[in-house]
Amino acid sequence: RLGYPSDVLPLGTPAEYLRNNYSAIIISGSPASSHNEDAPLPDPRLWEENIPVLGICYGMQAMAQAYGGRVAKNGVREDGRVTTEISVEHALFRGIRKSFTGLFTHGDFVVESPLGFEVIGSHELTDGTKAFSAIAKGNKVGVQFHPEVFDDTPQGYELFKNFFVNIAELEPDETFLHERLTSQIEQKRAEIRKKANGRQIVAFMSGGVDSSVAGTLAQPDHAFYIDNGYMRDEDEGIIEYLATIGLNVEKIDAAEKFAEATVTIDGITYGPLKDVSDPQIKRRLIGKTFVDVQNDLVARLGLRADEAVLLQGTNAADRIESGYSKGDSHTAVIKTHHNLVPEARDLDPIEPLDDLFKDEIRALGYALGLPTDVLERQPFPGPGLAIRILHAKSDEYEIPATEKGTEIQALLKNTPFDARLLPVRSVGVGGDERSHLSAVALAGPDDWDNLAWLATELPGRFKGSINRVIYALTDESLGNLSVTPTDASQQVIDTLKHADRIVFEEMRAFELIQHIKQCPVVLLPLSFGKPGERSIVLRPVTTSTFMTVQAMLPKRDLPESFIWQSASRIAREVPGVSQVFLDLTNKPPATTEWE
Incomplete structure (x- = not known):
């Protein structure tokens, strides 16, 4: 550049x-x-x-x-x-x-x-x-x-x-600078043709920026939208707008296959998916099942395995966070993206974007003539809502690093904030390494400047113990905590879909869809009121590359009324939700997604 x-x-x-x-x-x-x-x-x-x-x-x-x-x-x-x-x-x-x-x-x-x-x-x-x-x-x-x-x-x-x-x-080099995108398109299309080597290209299209740009570059022979049971209720809209950019996509209902899927790692079989709580195993299982679906589709098309090749929209951030380096092997695994599990690597797919970050992919998309509403679309993870549901196997819980909770309380003693170390872990990153640590919930006045400071100060001061700080948006006390057994059952999925739909309705109403680069909505197996209820976390962020993100805060980055209205509607309209939180944490130390 x-x-x-x-x-x-x-x-x-x-x-x-x-x-x-x-x-x-x-x-x-x-x-x-x-x-x-x-x-x-x-x-x-x-x-x-x-x-x-x-x-x-x-x-x-x-x-x-x-x-x-x-x-x-x-x-x-x-x-x-x-x-x-x-x-x-x-x-x-x-x-x-x-x-x-x-x-x-x-x-x-x-x-x-x-x-x-x-x-x-x-x-x-x-x-x-x-x-x-x-x-x-x-x-x-x-x-x-x-x-x-x-x-x-x-x-x-x-x-x-x-x-x-x-x-x-x-x-x-001024010539290189001015002709870079045109040359890049020509180079990538040549690389795609060389790697396809006469084979038919099969693409899985999610409707996101990466797969849309990859599909436009490659013009696959067969394109599919896979409904794994954890997607938003927007299938038809995605398929329609993909058709407008020249990609004819067939929807495949694979919800049952994903629900019943298992994966064997080091001789141990995990699954079905709804019962898997470990985020790395969950991502591995989902990625392996996408490969199984691809194999089924290739067979349905009457093609031998060596007559087809998979096209993926893997980007540089996906590759780096999954531990794959272009220059050497000295890259840690932060989280294995579903399109980079070993089963997918064994297919040796075509990945024309794996050296580009999100902003570079968007620039390439504009050079290809793709419309703004496609290129500025908020990313949605391939595994869908499955990685936005934190599991709990029983109502019993243990808080890791309990003594740290006491130290945090002592640190906040002379402040108006209450803090609670939560019995859930989230994935984070620091120094290019993965962390899987506790989250801290804060309650108190909506002093956004001090809350932003605490979201940086607490993970730094209590390194190795916490990597995420969230703020309570409703009035329930943090002291009345209980754990609700939670898996990825249909009821839980429906609860999260309902909350997610409300947040997106509010983003559209406030015209924030392109301003907020991504807004994960996460379900926690925690109740702060009536036992058996759960909590929702809002995670609006801004970024260009997704290698780092900035948490978006009311007044500073967002209208306060957007946050309060979203939280109020979720608490009022979604059955079984006792508390709504706002995630205050940048990346690093927290990743964009909780899992």
Whole structure:
């Protein structure tokens, strides 16, 4: 996007190859610790070369260690937007404000800068210690934050420009810049033809941005919309609008097949789906069942397995969070997306978008001539509402890290807020690694600024214990907590569908469909009133890439009346709901979806 052709390579690529083929190197983040014996590291000869290097997060730590600095864990983590003070005189930060906001997500810190390196960025942590946010020596520079995450590092573009122009002394390729999207479309269509190799292309279309763009690129021979029983009641509308963009789609009712599905992992069989509570197993089971449906459809078409190939709309965020790296194998599994389970990988599908993030896919879609209402559509996960229902096998519960609940209460003692550590876990992310930790519920005045601060402060202070903070929107006391046995039965699905429908009606009424980038509606097996009831969580977020998201809060990002009206209607109109919450947590530390 800046006009510099680039390649993604393994971290250990020989320095000689890099010197002979590239003008600058960027070393990205990683969940690894550079000070561990088995840490993945660049070729040590790279540091002897005169080639410019920008180390990002782990890349800065590897750089510091290679030059004799020291990297170690700290008592606190940083996960989210942090303001750091930078040296605006340095070429990397030329033209950038001294108080620089960037995305930090790490537990390791450069605690001793290497000899000869200048500290060009630093700030104070919550425990009072000093953190180095940027270091430099000649054409070797490192930053602890993520300039590539432009949603959370607003001046990331400027930093990259400065690195390329001021440090690497490179000028952008204007021809490449202006013809990029046209060339990209031609290249991807050529790759699709090559991989299909005469086979018929079978596509599963969800109506989302990714599958719509992938389908438009590939023009599949056969396209299907799979109703797995956990979708919204909008099948016909999706099929109709896909037809308007030239994709003729057949609906397949596979609800019964998904409901009865099982999966065997390491010799243990799990299922049926409605009884599976572990989010990773749930995603694995759903992904495997999609593959089973694909195999059934190929057989129905009278094709042999080697006469058909599956088209998927897998994007870069899906791939990275599922642990698949383009450049190497040093990527942790955050959550396995249903289209990246082992059974799907074995099919070797066509995935033309797996190197693009959501904003890049939208740009490609506009270049293909797709309409705005398709490209700005809110994503809906392939597994559907199945991953928005948190299960409980009985009404007995144990709160993980109970002592942390006491500490949280003590922290909030002199505030107007009440807090409750909940007996449910949600999936999160920090330092490029997965977490599966407790959520904290808050109640009290609607002081959105302080609530936003607590949503960042609590996961940071109680790292390893919590990764999500939610706020009660109705009057039920947090003290009257009970657990309701919950599975993905039809009654529970209908409850969640009803709440989800209300939220989308309100989004349409307030004209927020395109303003809110996604709004998961989640069902918790928790009652704060009458035993046997459950709770609903609203999760409106904004993002460009979905690698990070910002929780959207009333007054700051959304009309207050939208939130209050949605909560009021759910509490009033949906039977069996005792409490409605608003999720306050950014990503990181919480993922967009709870599971």
